[in-house]
Amino acid sequence: MLNKIMGGRIKQEHYKSLVKFLFIFVLFFIITIAAFYTQFKYRQFQLRADAFFHLNRVEEIYQNLKHGTLLTFIATHTFQKTGVGNFLFYPDVFLYPLALLRFIFHPVTAFYLWDGFILFLTFIISYFCMQDYSHDSLRSFLFALIYGLATYHIYLGQCDFVLGEYLAYTFLPLVVLGMYHVVFMNKNKWYILAIGMALITYCHLLTVYIMTIFCGLFAILSLFYTNWLKESGRILAIVKSIGLYILLTGWIFVPFLTDYIGRNIQVPANGFIILYSLKQMINNSLDAQLAVTNHSVGIIAILTALIGWFFVRKNKQEQTTYVIGTV
Numbered sequence: 001m002l003n004k005i006m007g008g009r010i011k012q013e014h015y016k017s018l019v020k021f022l023f024i025f026v027l028f029f030i031i032t033i034a035a036f037y038t039q040f041k042y043r044q045f046q047l048r049a050d051a052f053f054h055l056n057r058v059e060e061i062y063q064n065l066k067h068g069t070l071l072t073f074i075a076t077h078t079f080q081k082t083g084v085g086n087f088l089f090y091p092d093v094f095l096y097p098l099a100l101l102r103f104i105f106h107p108v109t110a111f112y113l114w115d116g117f118i119l120f121l122t123f124i125i126s127y128f129c130m131q132d133y134s135h136d137s138l139r140s141f142l143f144a145l146i147y148g149l150a151t152y153h154i155y156l157g158q159c160d161f162v163l164g165e166y167l168a169y170t171f172l173p174l175v176v177l178g179m180y181h182v183v184f185m186n187k188n189k190w191y192i193l194a195i196g197m198a199l200i201t202y203c204h205l206l207t208v209y210i211m212t213i214f215c216g217l218f219a220i221l222s223l224f225y226t227n228w229l230k231e232s233g234r235i236l237a238i239v240k241s242i243g244l245y246i247l248l249t250g251w252i253f254v255p256f257l258t259d260y261i262g263r264n265i266q267v268p269a270n271g272f273i274i275l276y277s278l279k280q281m282i283n284n285s286l287d288a289q290l291a292v293t294n295h296s297v298g299i300i301a302i303l304t305a306l307i308g309w310f311f312v313r314k315n316k317q318e319q320t321t322y323v324i325g326t327v
Contacts, residue, residue: 164204
């Protein structure tokens with residue numbers, strides 16, 4: 001009798017969880033449609049910054065697929081047919097879905113369908129990551145909403161068309177969650193860190209470098225709160241995560257070893273052309289600027305940096321992320 005009652009309660013809880021997720025799923029879908037309604041209606045956009053570069057890459061992939069060539073290594077249709085080899089060193093995995101959409105839809109429509117799917121995917125991934133961490137549906141929903149609609153995220157995908165970084169942004173929560181599991185929580189979920197870093201590698205290599213620094217700082221600062229190095233299995237979890245990451249990304253890095261090193265390939269000059277002072281960044285964020293010449297991180301991010309400590313002061317785990325994120 002007791003088993004039947006418990007079994008019924010478990011089924012009821014599963015049903016409630018499923019209904020809740022479907023409701024949130026639909027909400028994210030509606031928000032995504034609302035975010036892109038105007039773009040779909042007028043079916044046009046302004047080409048800025050990295051748009052020419054990435055859209056030429058997509059067009060090259062599309063033309064190769066159209067002529068029966070699955071993989072693209074050099075540009076023979078675009079980039080003035082110069083044979084530029086950016087495909088060898090700049091991951092293009094997530095550009096293939098956009099190229100495939102070109103077979104069905106108008107190029108602009110295809111782009112916004114793809115862009116909308118990436119935003120929707122960002123909502124879903126960030127929601128599940130926060131849900132896994134906090135077990136709080138409302139907090140997870142709000143986090144996903146704020147993270148997905150963040151000023152910088154919109155700027156990347158719809159203003160400057162920095163598509164590599166825009167894609168990588170989708171998977172950042174997986175890396176943060178993976179580090180939490182490896183250091184603080186369930187070390188048996190070490191694979192989340194490896195998968196998150198691998199997905200970012202498929203998008204944008206500079207973000208891999210930045211997130212590697214983040215992981216290192218996270219691991220070091222965490223020692224001020226708990227000596228996780230002495231906990232059984234933590235170091236092994238990191239080693240296994242690194243091993244899986246190498247297996248998942250080996251095919252990305254092999255061309256660097258075979259076709260880049262020692263080949264005297266010409267690359268752009270080092271350095272950044274556009275740098276903003278902290279004052280400019282704060283002012284632009286408070287003004288909620290989205291223009292190409294007005295980079296910002298958004299009002300919410302600024303407020304979080306200023307008053308966030310009050311909310312994490314009693315949680316040593318969250319203090320680590322707060323300090324790194326603010327810095």
